[in-house]
Amino acid sequence: MNNTWKIYMLASISFLVGTSQFVIVGILDKVAASVGVSVATAGQLITAFALANAIGTPIVIVATAKMNQSRQLLLALAILLLGIVSTLTLPGFGFLMVSRVVLGIGTGVFIVTAYSIAAKLASPGHQGEAMSNVSMGFSASLVFGVPIGRVITVAYGWQAIFWIIGFFSLLGIFAVARTIPATIGEGSTPLGKQFSLLKKPNIIVALGVTFFVFISYSVVNTYITLFLAFVKPMSEQEMSSILFALGIASLIGSKLGGFLADRIGITYTLIGSIVVQAIALALLPITSSSIIFTIVLIMFWATSAWTFGLTQSFNIVSLAPEASGIMLSLNSSFVQLGFAAGAGIGGIAVGSSSIMAISWIGAASVAFAACIASVFFGFTRLLSIAR
DSSP states (O other), X not given: OOHHHHHHHHHHHHHHHHHXXXXXXXXXXXXXXXXXXXXXXXXXHHHHHHHIIIIXXXXXXXXXXXXXXXXXXXXXXXXXXXXXXXXXXXOHHHHHHHHHHHHHHHHHHHHHHHHHHHHHHSOTTOHHHHHHHHHHHHHHIIIIIHHHHHHHHHHHOTHHHHHHHHHHHHHHHHHHHXXXXXXXXXXXXXXXXXXXXXXXXXXXHHHHHHHHHHHHHHHHHHTHHHHHHHHSOOOHHHHHHHHXXXXXXXXXXXXXXXXXXXXXXXXXXXXXXXXXXXXXXXXTTTTTTOHHHHHHHHXXXXXXXXXXXXXXXXXXXXXXXXXXXXXXXXXHHHHHHHHHHHHHHHHHHHHHSOTTHHHHHHHHHHHHHHHHHHHHHHHHHHHHHHO
C-alpha cells in the first residue's frame, strides 16, 4: 500500500472515530429513554466526552510521546475499542458516562497522532493536504455518521451503532498494525511549555473566543433533535434528513472558511461568521412558528459555525507559528472545553426552562465572543500601527 492510500485509510478510521463522538447528538433522546434518564441528563454524556478529550488527550500524548507513533495509534484505537465494549456491556447511565470518558481520550489521542503520521507520510509540499484529508474524514462523520446513526437506531436500537463502530475499529487496528510504518515520536512537549503560551494576552484572548463560540455551538447542537421536535413534530425520516442537511452545512462552512480567509482575510471572516451565528440564533425563537424559517436559520448557523472553526485554526497558528502543533492542540482543548460547558449549560436550561432557552443562551455566548474578538483585533491593529 502506497503512502497516499495509507493517508486515506487514516481518514476512513477518522470517520469512525468522529462518528463515535458526534452520533450521540442525533440519538440523544433514544439513549436517554433506554437508560431511564431525561434528555437533559443524557446531554452530560457529551460533557464527559469533551472534558476527557480536552484534559486527557494532552496528558496521554505527553506520557507516550517517546513511543513509536504507529504503536501510539494502536494504543488510541485500543482505548477507543475499550470504550465501545464498555458502552455495549456495562449496564446503567453511570457506566455509560465512564465509557464516554474512555471514548473521549481514545478519540483525542487518535486524531492528534493521525495528523502527525499523515504529515510524515505525505510527499514534500503536501503535508497540509494530507492533514486536511484526515480532518475531512472526521468532519464527514457529521454529514453521514449522525443521520445514518439516527436511521440505524430507529431500526435496530442505538447500541447497533456502536457494534458497527467497534467492528470496523477492530479492523482498523489490524490495518494500522500491517501498514503504518514504525514512525518515531518527536519527543515530549512538556505541559509546562504548552501552558506558558497561555501567558501571552493575544493567545489567551483568541482561545477565549474559541471557548465561547463552541459553548454556543454545543448548547444548540447537543439538543438540536429536541429543539426541532419541539418546533414541529416530525417523522424519523424528516429528522434524519435535517441532520444530514446540517452535516452538509458543516462541510460547506469548512470550505467557505478557507475561501473567505484567502479573499477577505482572517479577521473579517472570523468576525463575520460570529455575527451571522449570533443573528441566526437570536432569530430562532422569533421564527419558531415556521419550520421552514427555522431550518433556514439553523443552516445559516451551522455553516457560519464551521466557517469560524477552520478560520480560527489558521488564526491560532499565525499567533505562534514556531509552535503550531502546540497551538492547534491548545485550540482543540478549548474547543472540547466549550463542548463540555455548552452541553452542561444546555442541560440545565432544558431541565429548568423551555427548550427555546438554548437559542438565547447560544446567541448570548457567541455575541460575547464577538465583543472579545472585536476588541482584540482592534487592539492588535493599533499595536501594528504603533510599530
